[in-house]
Amino acid sequence: MKWRTALSGVPAALMLAGCAATVTPPPASTLQTPAAWRSAVEGQGSGPVAREWWQSFGDPALTALVNKALENNGDLRIARARVAQYRALVGVTAAGQKANVIVDSAPTRTRQLAYNGVPYVTNVYQAEFQASYEVDVWGRLAALTDAATATYQAEQANADAAALSIAATVASGYLNLRGLDAQLALTEATLKLREDSRDLAKKQFDVGYSSRLEWLQAQAEYQTTAEQIPQLKRAIFEQENALSILTGGNPGPIARGVELAQLEAPAVPAGLPSELLRRRPDIARAEYNLIAINANLQATRDQLLPSFKLTAVGGIQNLKWHDFVNAPTALWRLTGAVAAPVFEGDRVQHQTDAVAAQRDQTIYAYENAVRTAFAETDNSLGAIVRLREQAIQNDARRATAAETLRIAHNRYSNGYASYLEELDAQRTLFTADVGRLQLKTRILVASVDLYRVMGGGWTKP
Template identity: 70%
Template sequence: MRRRCIRPGVLALVLVLSGCAATAPPQPPSTLQLPSGWRAPQQAASGAAQVEQQWWQAFGDPVLSELVASALAHNGDLRVASARVQEYRARLAQAGANRAPVLSADGSPTRTRTLNAFGAPYVTNVFQAEMQASYEIDVWGRLGKLSDAAGESLRAEQASFDAAALSVAASVASAYLNLRGLDAQLALTEATLASRVQSRELARRQFEVGYSSQLEWQQAQSEYHAAAEQIPQLQRQIFEQENALSMLVGGNPGPITRGLPLAQLAAPPVPAGLPSELLRRRPDIARAEHNLAAANASLAATRDQLLPSFKLTVSGGGQATTLTDFLNAPTALWRLSALATAPLFDGGRVQAQTDTAGAQRDQLVYAYENVVRSALVETENGLDAIYRLRQQAVENDARRATAAETLRIAHNRYRNGYASYLEELDAQRTLYSADVGLLQLKTRLLVASVDLYRAMGGGWSAMP
């Protein structure tokens, strides 16, 4: 078998031309160090629960699942993000087309009236058609690097869509859970108002027969109005929450269908996982990684602008002075050319562009590290929030039990004439505060579970 050797002169020429490229700054070293485990208490995450794609179904409420599905299909922000993915997919196709040959055709019938050598006018007709093909030989891979950059940008936009979808799903879940919490508070306040009506009537009768003072009667009136005041405030919050949720699911302002009540909603198990798994699950980290890869490819392409470019051009056609000759026997014409161009002096323009691209690349390096650190902080805060809220709920249960017993004793003392009605009113306020705190803690714990699933990258899938 005959081996072909590259001539030393050709090799030297390639090396010399390669040295004409601009100097690209090196990528800064990474300062990112992933911890081996979570700092937050992990006793709740010791099970085998994993981050599911459709994690919102773990709440067991079919209405919540329907709302999230509707939002993923109709949310306005997601439709914008999907259109951006299509835009970058077209950009990738454009970058790939730049590496393919270009074929064009033109025809030019011409009629000219000029003077001959004797000064007499005459008319000539020229019928001409030509086809031309050109192709740039990507010797240095510059066009390929631009195509790689476009591909990484497309993947970054796909990750952006995934991040938007995750955010929308979490926002819908949080809004719905907050709505159910407001519903529970409204029901509690309406029940409390009914109790205040009975207490007010009892205080009125006691005052009219002279068994109690006017102070107790006025205090009972005040407590009634305080409870009544809460109802329109809660109704306004529910109205606004419904409108916000309607917008999230891509609809007009309107009522929202209810599913399970707050008391039947339970926070799903805390998902397990290590910090390093966030790098594979969180779409915003993937977006930052693809943006960095696109910047590196663009930097390489910018650096190579000083290298020579090579283009082949082939054209052929026919020409005749009459239409009959043009259609039947035109004169064949052709041209084959090779073009090599190289910048000799640009005043440092390409080097400045390369330095600019390098600085932009460095910014994305630091941005990637910041995104990872933010993901770690969000996950740590989510794990700790669930742990602390559960501790707080235990204390709230004990507080409510004590308040309920206090109210029972105060009511019996007042009924038997051993204490004033003010003592019972104070016990009622304490129990109502504990009940409201219980509902708010339940809502906050459910929303904290949503925040944790968002922080751990749940629900990420390529949806466009």
């Protein structure tokens, strides 16, 4: 009879299955994939690139520096610790789908008054265990576990994004350092030429062949060039310290590898597919966040549905220790509970609406991440194209400047022109040489940036 009374509540509970909160539909997607990149880069071949894309620059020092940063960088260590934290939280959430067992031992000694006013002492020896298990009929607990798993995967993608950013920052910093090294070497070589020109102008002034003005102008040009050397050395010093910090060390020198003149940007294959952007960690993170919020939405919606919990309690008890150890009295209780909220003032519905709004925000964030990826990739491809075009013009300008300097030097040597003409030609050539080194560095850094925005190499892992 008791079982009939207990089971009579099940049909009523099942009727509540249709009482889950209503969920507004997600917004329609406005995301469109572009048919092609706006900037077309002429590449040479489309062979696979190693997952460690920084090795494609062929500089062992660069490879060692990036690997060291990925191992020791402080921000990456924090990101990986967060991944471990969210991995553990998945286990915490999944534990809700398993049985819960508690053991309790509570010997008690009490002194009380009897009905006749005489005090007496009672000993109670008891040991009890309790096991409970919630039957996940509607999948609410499984949805919570799915949400925790997706959140952990999103955190892993966030750590991958941090690693990609650190690798790109270190590679760009090293290439900029090699560019500064090359500019310093050029400036020091130019300073030697300025010194020779100054000494020649001084000799010609001493013998009366030229005016004091030409000698002072040669001296001023020498001092102008000499002034740039401390500036470059300071920039190199600060760049080395920045790279040292990125690699998890103290400020200090950085080992050098291949010279800037021998470094070449990896070829970019023509027709890079836009599907490669799906490897970007920020897009993967946005996808996992969307999965997590959908699972949370399901769990929130199902709070109004009845929950089914089985509870078993068993134990032993006696008033004497000897009997408790040798012949205790066994006690047990088995309960099957069905619980469902009847009225909560629309609390669950409002919670569901709030999570649905978060879902819409996550959808918009995902679309924004994809659009940003398209824009960054197009910008990087466009930068490589325009920088290469600029380098061609720079080569032509340098060739013209070199020929101008040759003619000006001959005219000055033969007495047909003043030193000012040769000095102006020297400045023009030096400016073109500095521009060439800067363009070479910018093209290399643009290649690093293209690796970053594409999420790695050119082929899917």
